[in-house]
Amino acid sequence: MTETHSAGVRGDSGPQVAELVASRVLDVPDFPKPGVMFKDLMPLFADGTVFGQVVDGIVAYHGRESFDAVVGIEARGFVIAAAVAYATGVGVVPVRKAGKLPRPAYSASYALEYGEATLELHEDAFTAGHRVLVVDDVLATGGTAEATLDLVERAGGTVAGFTVLLELGFLGGRERLAPRPVHALLQV
Numbered sequence: 001m002t003e004t005h006s007a008g009v010r011g012d013s014g015p016q017v018a019e020l021v022a023s024r025v026l027d028v029p030d031f032p033k034p035g036v037m038f039k040d041l042m043p044l045f046a047d048g049t050v051f052g053q054v055v056d057g058i059v060a061y062h063g064r065e066s067f068d069a070v071v072g073i074e075a076r077g078f079v080i081a082a083a084v085a086y087a088t089g090v091g092v093v094p095v096r097k098a099g100k101l102p103r104p105a106y107s108a109s110y111a112l113e114y115g116e117a118t119l120e121l122h123e124d125a126f127t128a129g130h131r132v133l134v135v136d137d138v139l140a141t142g143g144t145a146e147a148t149l150d151l152v153e154r155a156g157g158t159v160a161g162f163t164v165l166l167e168l169g170f171l172g173g174r175e176r177l178a179p180r181p182v183h184a185l186l187q188v
């Protein structure tokens, strides 16, 4: 494991927040399979001061009054979503992997490098016009985010924003999601 080099870092909330994220991410080569550089944000979650500053950065970027609910994508998105929700006084709605939700749910499948993944969201998650902030840890190819944003809209929500702690720019997720805006605290 090596710590990500933090000189000259950039992100949509400016270099200071980008630097904070960069200081608490570990690069794990060949996980979960050979050739993948896993961006491990557990050190960020484990540092109460930095995690709090990162959450404050997310809230400051969107504005406290700009969303009515926060969606977290299983599983690391749940950690971020719960903190943002608590900081702003709104609720958390989980987007889960297939088969985990107990009541009727919308489902969206998307292609992975090998095979397919499915995400689900309770059909009654939102009332019409609910403004929803979606959060996750890492944006890679954008398939996970695209499926999640579609689910939010199918359930009657309006996507108020999409935030990730770290964006792997070379994988083109931002372009895939366009014209929907992406807010990435750190871009690599």
Ligand code: AMP
Residues within 6 Å of the ligand: 036, 037, 038, 039, 040, 073, 074, 076, 136, 137, 138, 139, 140, 141, 142, 143, 144, 145, 173
């Ligand atoms: P994607 O659908 O390709 O944008 O992948 C994004 C989802 O997979 C997020 O929920 C991430 O948690 C996870 N992910 C993909 N690539 C990585 C990576 N290199 N490091 C950490 N998590 C990743």
